[in-house]
Amino acid sequence: MSSQNSSETVDAAPRIPQRKRGRERVAALLKAGAEVFSEKGYEAATMTEIAARAGASIGSLYQFFPTKELLAKALHEAYLADLSSMLEGVRQEASGQSAAGMADRLFDGLLAFLAERPAFSALAERRDIDKEQKRKTGAAMREQIAGLLASTSQPFPKARREAMAAVVLQLMKVAVSLSSEEDADRRRAVQFELRQMLKGHLNSVQVA
Amino acid sequence: MSSQNSSETVDAAPRIPQRKRGRERVAALLKAGAEVFSEKGYEAATMTEIAARAGASIGSLYQFFPTKELLAKALHEAYLADLSSMLEGVRQEASGQSAAGMADRLFDGLLAFLAERPAFSALAERRDIDKEQKRKTGAAMREQIAGLLASTSQPFPKARREAMAAVVLQLMKVAVSLSSEEDADRRRAVQFELRQMLKGHLNSVQVA
DNA sequence: GAGTTTTGTGAGGACATGCTCATATAACTC
DNA sequence: GAGTTATATGAGCATGTCCTCACAAAACTC
Secondary structure, eight states: OOTTOSSSSOOOOOOOOOSHHHHHHHHHHHHHHHHHHHHHOTTTOOHHHHHHHTTOOHHHHHHHOSSHHHHHHHHHHHHHHHHHHHHHHHHHHHTTSOHHHHHHHHHHHHHHHHHHOTTHHHHHTOTTSOHHHHHHHHHHHHHHHHHHHHTSSSOOOHHHHHHHHHHHHHHHHHHHHGGGOSOHHHHHHHHHHHHHHHHHHHHHHHHO | OOTTOOSSOOTTOOOOOOSHHHHHHHHHHHHHHHHHHHHHOTTTOOHHHHHHHTTOOHHHHHHHOSSHHHHHHHHHHHHHHHHHHHHHHHHHHHTTSOHHHHHHHHHHHHHHHHHHOTTHHHHHTOTTOOHHHHHHHHHHHHHHHHHHHHTSSSOOOHHHHHHHHHHHHHHHHHHHHHTTOOOHHHHHHHHHHHHHHHHHHHHHHHHO
8 A cells, every 4th residue: 555655646756856966967867868869769769778878877767757758748848948939039139120031030040949959850759749739839839930920020911820830830840851961062052942932932922 | 491591691581472362461461551650650550560450460461571671661662663653744744834833733743642641751751761772762852853843844044953853852841741730721721832932932943 | 973855776577569480271283 | 182382370589668666875954
């Protein structure tokens, strides 16, 4: 009886770090997790390797992150928050500009964001992600981007705003997936074309 | 002696079906594989489930496909061949048309292709794919698309032809990733925007 | 130092999955 | 029917991975 929890179905509550050492451990674990997730992908990443790379034992890892999925979730949520503030930064900085200028800032911001967080796509695309949560997150991001587009010097027709936001998202994903293109010349050429294409499209929709 | 192979290190040569029953089995196994791969993704798909869904035993499955990866590869290569003939079809049918018309045909062809092969993206994105092979496949596809663009009524400047082909390829990948978007309205809206955007861009480059 | 809390450890349990193999059955040839 | 080849079967092996647990060592409080 009793063993470790009193109420029912409280499977494995994570231990929240209280001391400095604990917080440093958690930071190291998150960092190692990000590395391994980005190198191997979510499924192929192993908890053993993550612990080893953080210089910790598996037991330590599991005290703070009782589940592989919870570790991924913690990282993912932190990244989403970063993403959101990056978008907010673009908004404050480029509000009132032309749509093309906004697109440039967005491109730059997102490329920088992803360059610093190579695990992002692996976490965003993992299969055991909560479906409803995924839907909500996507909706929130599209809404924020739509807000960006609306703060442009010459706003978009409401009817197409949502779709434009979704297109921007998709194009950003392409720009990112290009970062694994080995031929640097081609990578730059394609990123250039994508940027031009998006700016031209935004323009044409505004004019229409 | 002899059993089935003579030389050394021939780890598990696949058995090629000789009789009608064997060919039917292989067909059923491929079909079941496509189903499970598309539902669960490559890594989470299990050989046991594939065999069961094909109405075969695991042993049977492993006689024709000695490895999970070989099963995926067989499916993937068949799909790539289909894709290539689809592109060839577009070329024969739309050669001499405007770039916009070509883009429309391309989009239609690709959407139809994907609708019939829901496992394609799971197979194309699996991690244990051969890297050199991947590079070759990409190069071949870009070349074929460049040929398409060149057969247009008003061809592209040579300097940008390669980049344009790469852009088209990337946009096709977006369309692929969009096929998993659940909200059908949004999926259609985004596909519409992508189509318009590509057509506009092709146009502007031709004119320039 | 005694007592308490937090953090650390790693062997091993439980389980899933890719794959093998000895053996059986069907189909085809003569 | 005898002989041969192709196909079928599924128990079980090998392996890898998530996670647990009993206990140890710090670190902090008094």
